[in-house]
Amino acid sequence: MENFDLFVVGAGSGGVRAARTAAALGARVAIAEQSRVGGTCVIRGCVPKKLLVTASRFRSEATDAIGFGWGVESVGHNWSALRDRIGEEVGRLESLYRKGLDGSRVTIFDERAAVEAAGRVRLASGQAISAEHIIVATGATPTPLDIPGAEHCITSDDVFALPHLPARVVIIGGGYIALEFAGIFKGLGADVIVLHRGASVLRGFDPDIQSGIASAYLDQGIDMHLNTEVHRIEALPVGYRVTDRAGTVYEGDVILNATGRRPNTKAAAGALALTPSGAIDVDERYATSLEGVYAIGDAIGQLNLTPVAIRQGQWLAESLFGKAECRAPDFGLTPTAVFSTPEIASVGMTEREARTALPNIAVYRTNFRPLRAAVAGSPERVMMKLVVDKRSDRVLGMHMVGRDAAEIIQMGAISLQRGITKREFDRTVALHPSIAEEFVTMRSHD
Ligand code: FAD
Numbered sequence: 001m002e003n004f005d006l007f008v009v010g011a012g013s014g015g016v017r018a019a020r021t022a023a024a025l026g027a028r029v030a031i032a033e034q035s036r037v038g039g040t041c042v043i044r045g046c047v048p049k050k051l052l053v054t055a056s057r058f059r060s061e062a063t064d065a066i067g068f069g070w071g072v073e074s075v076g077h078n079w080s081a082l083r084d085r086i087g088e089e090v091g092r093l094e095s096l097y098r099k100g101l102d103g104s105r106v107t108i109f110d111e112r113a114a115v116e117a118a119g120r121v122r123l124a125s126g127q128a129i130s131a132e133h134i135i136v137a138t139g140a141t142p143t144p145l146d147i148p149g150a151e152h153c154i155t156s157d158d159v160f161a162l163p164h165l166p167a168r169v170v171i172i173g174g175g176y177i178a179l180e181f182a183g184i185f186k187g188l189g190a191d192v193i194v195l196h197r198g199a200s201v202l203r204g205f206d207p208d209i210q211s212g213i214a215s216a217y218l219d220q221g222i223d224m225h226l227n228t229e230v231h232r233i234e235a236l237p238v239g240y241r242v243t244d245r246a247g248t249v250y251e252g253d254v255i256l257n258a259t260g261r262r263p264n265t266k267a268a269a270g271a272l273a274l275t276p277s278g279a280i281d282v283d284e285r286y287a288t289s290l291e292g293v294y295a296i297g298d299a300i301g302q303l304n305l306t307p308v309a310i311r312q313g314q315w316l317a318e319s320l321f322g323k324a325e326c327r328a329p330d331f332g333l334t335p336t337a338v339f340s341t342p343e344i345a346s347v348g349m350t351e352r353e354a355r356t357a358l359p360n361i362a363v364y365r366t367n368f369r370p371l372r373a374a375v376a377g378s379p380e381r382v383m384m385k386l387v388v389d390k391r392s393d394r395v396l397g398m399h400m401v402g403r404d405a406a407e408i409i410q411m412g413a414i415s416l417q418r419g420i421t422k423r424e425f426d427r428t429v430a431l432h433p434s435i436a437e438e439f440v441t442m443r444s445h446d
Helices: 013-024 039-044 046-067 079-103 176-188 207-219 306-320 351-357 371-376 405-417 422-427 436-440
Strands: 002-009 029-032 107-109 113-117 120-123 128-136 140-142 168-172 191-195 223-225 230-235 240-244 249-252 254-257 261-263 293-295 336-338 344-348 361-368 382-389 395-401
Touching (some): 002 013, 002 113, 013 029, 013 039, 013 079, 013 128, 039 079, 046 079, 046 371, 079 107, 113 128, 128 306, 168 176, 168 240, 168 249, 176 191, 176 207, 176 336, 191 249, 207 223, 207 344, 207 351, 207 395, 351 361, 405 436, 422 436
Parallel strands (some): 029 107, 128 293, 168 254
Antiparallel strands (some): 113 120, 382 395
16 A cells, blocks of 8 residues: 555645645655645635636726726727636646645645545545545535525636626625625626625624625625525526515526535545534644544635635644644634725724623724725725724724725734734824825724
8 A cells, every 4th residue: 555644635725735845844745636736726716716806897997097087998808818818827826736746746646535544545546545644625615505496506616617708697695705706797797686695794794894895886786685595596598587585586697606615524524523514623733533634724614714724734734744833823813805896804803803802992993085086986985994902002903995905904914913002003104195094094983
């Protein structure tokens, strides 16, 4: 039986980092991938999604340009050209990932693998492989809807292969993937309806973000329906009809199910204990219920973000092969973004979380029209918010809806990580004229 020091199941963000780190530390490493090396982020997630978002924003840039004196005759978009260019870029990145693994002397098995027992995996081809350590980094997949006609839906995975841009899109869901694709389709020129069963979108985000994005989308003509539970979907001669529980019907050429993702646990195939929500159960060092078997990334369903999976993979490989730090990474201040248009980003506590945890909170908030919007004549707005602990003056949370939010909040996350106080924000000299300067000039609070 072939033997390795480490066998990684899944060559996505977490698995690739774990494999390459372990190999660099001298371990003999193999990795199995059932689909394409690079995983969700590179092939059907962050990267192609961000490129679609970028593409979708040029329409409003062109409209804004008119306010700045540009003559813009007409804007037309070629979906298949965009899709193919993104496909090429994804292919290029995939081959870089593969080269990186080869260069680190990681053996790649291009097939499905499953954990059979402690120290043993079985490949789809039937080959059994033994390994002292096994890491399951199998990611997550879209959760299918459980309603009649669910088979008519596509998922975010399918968007990147659509033959043409649909004229009418119905999106089911209110999480970040739903809102990102709503912005993408709207920006590219489709009519978009969003159906969400909750009372607010983006569960877990600050309430000012939830309401800010919902009203921005309504202003853009995205037809948002909250408290709306989808009941059934039927095919029509052209397109589909979606009926909600109240009997209201909506029609679209494409119905996108963006209601969530569930951990991919087939590789655990009864060998590993799962949590009640169906993720692979791990302790604080990512150890599963089976000796020598670990799990990281979306498969453990904690914080489903690429940088989190990468950091978990890196830490785990280092802790298994010699460079152990004692504590596993702390993800308490992980910044997150939603690449809707306008963009959203957050780090730290929401206002609600802070009010629950601490007795005395100050909330600094601003909501304004940026300089360019006035000249462009666009309805664009920016919301920025700081949540501060009054007793210690520590900034607990930083939230933003508006242009470049992800870039600004990434920088803010460094200062929150260092335990910055509001006084230190105030002492920072503004960079003028910028949007970010508003974070250091907020003086009055609720
Ligand atoms: P993955 O990257 O999903 O990799 C798992 C790999 O395992 C896959 O390649 C899969 O084919 C393989 N696999 C599964 N089972 C087996 C098996 N039995 N044998 C062999 N191989 C197997 N995160 C961000 O941080 N920022 C974003 O902007 C962002 N945008 C996203 C947009 C979309 C549309 C989606 C779907 C996700 C997005 N994410 C984003 C989330 C991010 O992609 C994931 O958190 C990240 O990829 C998780 O990494 P992972 O290593 O756990 O799993």
